[in-house]
Amino acid sequence: MALIKCPECGSMVSNQAKNCIHCGYPINENNVSQLKSQINEGTVIIYGLRQTFLIGGTMKIYLDGEYYDSVKKGASLEIKITKDTQITAKCGINVMKGKYLAKVGKLQKIQIVYDRLLGTFMMQEIDTSIGNSNM
Ligand SMILES: [Zn+2]
Numbered sequence: 001m002a003l004i005k006c007p008e009c010g011s012m013v014s015n016q017a018k019n020c021i022h023c024g025y026p027i028n029e030n031n032v033s034q035l036k037s038q039i040n041e042g043t044v045i046i047y048g049l050r051q052t053f054l055i056g057g058t059m060k061i062y063l064d065g066e067y068y069d070s071v072k073k074g075a076s077l078e079i080k081i082t083k084d085t086q087i088t089a090k091c092g093i094n095v096m097k098g099k100y101l102a103k104v105g106k107l108q109k110i111q112i113v114y115d116r117l118l119g120t121f122m123m124q125e126i127d128t129s130i131g132n133s134n135m
Contacts, residue, residue, distance in 0.1 A: 042104040044079045044087065047111045047126075048072050059112055059121070062088040071112070089121055098123040 003012045008025035017027050048071040049057040057073035063085050071077040071089075079087075081102055089112050090097040098121035100110055109126040 040082060040104040042081045042102060043107045044081060044085075044102045045107070045109045046071055046077045046079065046087070046089070046123075047109065048075045048077070049112050049114060050074060051114055057091070059089040059091055062090065087123065089123055091121060097121055100125070 002015045004015045004027070005011070006013050006020040006023065006025055006027065008020060009023040011020065011022040013020045013022070013027060015027065019026055046061060048059055050073070051057075058070050060070045061068045061077060061079075063079070063081075065086070065088070068079065069077055079085075079102075081104055083104055085102045087100045087102050087110070088097050089099075098112060100123035102108055102110075110123045111126050113122050113124055114120075115122050
């Protein structure tokens with residue numbers, strides 16, 4: 001048995017207790033959901049453009065349509081997600097964009113590339129099982 005801090009009222013309560021003895025907050029249920037969110041956490045590392053023919057090349061990163069941050073050419077950006085997240089990379093000078101659906105519960109490394117044939121940006125998952133020593 002251990003004492004944990006009640007997330008509702010801040011009092012110390014037993015982690016075996018069903019409810020907080022001070023405010024009645026459901027402790028076990030809360031522990032379970034906290035545990036679940038830890039397991040379901042995912043990490044996404046986005047690598048910016050590496051193709052030197054592109055001038056500028058800073059990509060804006062959107063998570064489920066909300067602007068998050070930008071990643072410069074040759075740089076990388078680490079994102080923690082707690083649910084499946086649609087990641088979109090857009091270039092400031094035009095509306096071309098790459099999309100990737102990031103899943104929780106694993107590490108995903110995404111390389112943004114510009115496809116000259118298709119004239120669009122793409123987000124390609126890098127296979128993390130084959131070590132990318134140059135990444
Ligand atoms: Zn409480």
